[in-house]
Amino acid sequence: MRVLIKGGHVIDPKTNTNGIMDILVEDGIITEIGKDIEIPNGDIIYAEGKMVLPGLVDAHCHLRDPGFEYKEDIETGTMSAAMGGFTSIACMPNTDPVCDNEAIVKYIINKAKQDGFVNVYPIGAISKGQKGEELSEIGELKFAGAVAISDDGKPLKSSSLMKKALEYSSMFDIAVISHCEEMDIADGGVMNEGYWSTIMGLKGIPSAAEEIMVARDIILSEYTKVPVHIAHVSTELSIDLIRHAKKRGVKVTCETCPHYFVLIDEACSGFNTLAKVNPPLRTKKDVEAVIEGLKDGTIDMIATDHAPHHNDEKNVEFNLAANGMVGFETALPLAITYLVKPGHLTISQLVEKMCVNPSKLLGINKGTLEIGRSADITIIDINEEFVVDINNFKSKSKNSPFNGFKLNGSVYYTLVNGNAIVREKILL
């Protein structure tokens, strides 16, 4: 089976490719990249005027399967990912049961093989049941196929356990992803503490709640000499702390999410629960700092934190509403519209943040168009303008604060192992 992608603008920072080229895929593998490739027969995709990128890699999403299939399952989650141009996604372990043992890891991998549209990589829990008490069987998680460990959604309260998690996991060379939130000071808050929480009479979460934990984890990483990855960074000081740590040579990496460079806490006004997320949407100066961090390389990658929730969990009192928003189907266009179009990042830099660096973190062989690699390819029109319509989402959940946003950047094709699962913007 041959697929030829003709005439597209191929961007692959890993191989320093940036120009009009053809890509030949044979039996799911990239076999040739060059000018004017011809094939006698096979599937020809005409990509003139479009950009051909490595399939996007998401280091942080929630597929809700097992346990919360009413929000999302592996089938719908991977459909949504494919529509957004993602070909490899790593799902967080806060399922029910928690993904803290090899049985659940295998369940996810097997179900993804059966029902999944894209490559799915489970992330195991750091602690059993994400309770923050005892370490999970991290070695077994790794050998079952987990690509990282995290207690995402729940911070690891005990500094001692965090230190042990870093030390122990280093044996297995598996990434540790930390959700940074000091719960004492967050104290049941429901949005960023600041002007808008004052205005609405909602309990605020101080930015310090995130920053204290970022500082702690940097210190533990430096002390143990084990890398740590900070999830969903959202504040100016967090970014500054990471910048400083990197200068000291600490092996810290971090991600942010599109909502942290697009929205501010004001989005919660009118008690809009769609804008309720953890960490909460911050302020203008934080958004500027996130963009600056992306530009200067302090922030290594953009993750979606795709967090599907049922309407019944959002259409309630603000205090009771679930945290999070779906992200697969808006992440790339938001990045193009808010980072590439204004000139903060080149498209090549964006590919580093959405393909190369997440692959490196997870230790998976993805995020590049090298010859010999499996053909995970995303073809986009970065100029095409469209209006976000949640009713078009393939995700089971529609909890997006971006409905009605006018964005640039449409995903035309998503190829996984050489199979076009999205073709001319339609999921097959």
Next chain:
Amino acid sequence: MALKSKDLLGLKDLTAEEIHYILNTAKTMKVILLSKNKKTPHLQGKSIITLFYENSTRTRLSFELASKYMSASAANISVASSSVAKGETLIDTGKTIDMMGADVIILRHSMSGAPHLLARNVNASVINAGDGMNEHPTQALLDMFTIIEKKGSLEGLKVAIIGDIYHSRVARSNIWGMTKLGAEVSVAGPSTLIPPELERTGVKVFNTVQEALIDADVVMGLRIQLERQKKGLFPSIREYSRFFGLDEKRLKLAKEDALILHPGPVNRGVELPSSVVDSDKSLINEQVTNGVAVRMALLYLLTRRDSDESIN
């Protein structure tokens, strides 16, 4: 004129004109309230439901009497706060009440924004009778009514609000309402009980009660909740009272004819000494009467938003 919205969710959303309209209507209602035969047919055929998820004596009774004085059918529902998370959802409860023909649902809830959620999901008018730390618009309306009755207008008046501003929906509603009507609002309280960036609402924030009181025309004490002490927000009632209590000596900093208000219930000897509560300057009892008049006005205006008739 008519009120723009079917609901009264907060004073943040009202125009100065709408506030004046409500307060002027309340003047007429007060005449009715003080007459011997406290019964008018204005709400005949209307059904008014109070839905309270928090305990309340005065606000609830005030609404209930306002409804009854105007011949509405009134009913009360109390839901224990503890069952909010596990029981029937607010929207389902609200829709049930709506379907039984309610014209107005008066909601008190421990969570900010609950009335907004209810209002979006029912046809009935929703009146916010206090939501979390957000707003308590009818309390602020009655406070403003009381002040205007004595001073003629809020324009240019200096108002000092003292106490736990952070948790106070009364303070928030008064800040919105009074600044809209041209008052200059100052607040003072322990710095742990002042919400961040409050100055951006246009009020002056002080850390000493003395600074806020200088030349004040109106002084409003807020109730201090004992449980805040356990959360470490201030060390003791004793220290609170020592630094923020509104005693006679401090009140001398205010204008001689300054009015004293308090939304009640008062912790005597904490926010205010009994001698101040019971003094001539104190309008605390007057506030209660005016509360009924203001609520009568609101119920009247909201139930005939579609007609041009006016009681004035």
